[in-house]
Amino acid sequence: MVKFGSAATAFKSLNGLICVYKPPCVSVRQVQHTIITNICRDLNVLPDRPQEHRVEIVGSTNAPMRVKLVPNLADDPLVCGPRYLNEDFRCSWCIHLGLFSSGVLLLGINDGAKLTRLINMGRPTRAFKVHGQLGKATDTYFWNGKTVERSTYGHVTREKIDGIVAHMQAAHQKKMFELSGIHIESQTAYELASQGLIRPASSKLPILYGIKCVYFEPPNFTLEIQCVNEYDKYLWTLIHDLGVQLRTSAHCTGVQCIRQGKFNLQLALLRKHWQLEHIADNMNKCQQILDEHKEILEPTSALLTN
Structure with a gap:
């Protein structure tokens, strides 16, 4: 320390x-x-630092005068503040x-x-744990919103969630290359990917690099998402859209950032x-x-x- x-x-x-x-x-x-x-x-x-002093001349003007240093009250923390x-x-x-x-x-x-x-200009990837709950949808897609729909979720399994989030990840990876006008299976796409992590030039375009289900205990589940340019509302919407694709309803109950670039929770x-x-x-x-x-x-x- x-x-x-x-x-x-x-x-x-x-x-x-x-x-x-x-x-x-x-x-x-x-x-x-x-x-x-x-x-x-x-x-x-x-x-x-020690308190400043000021010069003070004392004594009668028609006699030898004395010069001395006295504390400068204008520099006292009790007068001038912290x-x-x-x-x-x-x-x-x-x-x-x-x-x-x-x-x-x-x-x-x-x-x-x-x-x-x-660091902001470099757009480092961030990892989130996004917690969701099945069976209820809200108008804000978050737990504090007004309930607009309730549905059953007994048919939802871990395998179904894994399949849908894998499809979401593949769709985002394909979208990255579509934005650049390059076919994903072309040599140009390979050379572009070999330069490093592909990031959008615009800071307003959210991109998902990885998404997986790390916890499932109905009705609660947790997704771990690797992304850039995300924002709260976007992550809440992902949970809502996942519920729709599962033929039920879902809302987000919490968002936790577990990593920013090389900086993690342990630090x-x-x-x-x-x-x-x-x-x-x-x-x-x-x-x-x-x-x-x-x-x-x-x-x-x-x-x-x-």
């Missing part, structure tokens, strides 16, 4: 990327605010997580904001660890990952231009 002897040393070291675990029903901006507030609180507790404020820090996220989603969230602090921009800081020393230690670990995997900031992949 990183130990700091002074607040100034700690402040200078807070430039980089951190990986935290975002709880559900907590917005990304609230996570940002909480982390920066905790950092400021811990910095203000550490020993800081040394470190939230406004002293910059904090940006790499890829946004919705309000109801939880899981891995990458944040850049101060100069680390440049890293979040580079993510829990809420109880959003403190200065843990954050600095996590920042060092994230920097090691960036040093070991240069492709995170400079991805070698094929981009679909259409």
Whole structure:
């Protein structure tokens, strides 16, 4: 664990990327605010620079006067306030997580904001565990929506789910090549795929690279999805569409991001660890990952231009 002897040393070291675990029903901006507030609180507790002094000349003007140094009350924390404020820090996220989603969230602090921009431009794949429930459909496709349909699900089996999600994955892989105007069985398609992971040039086009059922206990089930450019509503819709293809109804009960690029749950800081020393230690670990995997900031992949 990183130990700091002074607040100034700690402040200078807070430039980089951190990986935290975002709880559900907590917005990304609230996570940002909480982390920066905790950092400021811990910095203000550490020993800081000595209080400034001012020169004071005392004595009668018609006699020798004395010059002395006295504490400058204008520099007293009780007068001017805490040394470190939230406004002293910059904090940006790499890829946004919705309000109801939880899981891995990458944040850049101060100069680390440049890293979040580079990672975002590289469009790293993200892995999600999307939880669903059979037998009920809602108007928002999520558990908090209004129920619009109920149906039986006794005929649904693990094999049927596996077959449909495999078809979904194949359809998305085919779609990637169709967008580029290349036949999936051509030599050009092979050369394009050999360049690396194929990513869409547009950041608004969701693409699934892998989808499988990892848990099935009717009526509950869980899908593990590898994708880019996804968003909450899109993942909820996948669960709803799966229910339709299974000839029943389904809605999403939770979304958890378990990986962003090379950053996974084991690295993510829990809420109880959003403190200065843990954050600095996590920042060092994230920097090691960036040093070991240069492709995170400079991805070698094929981009679909259409």
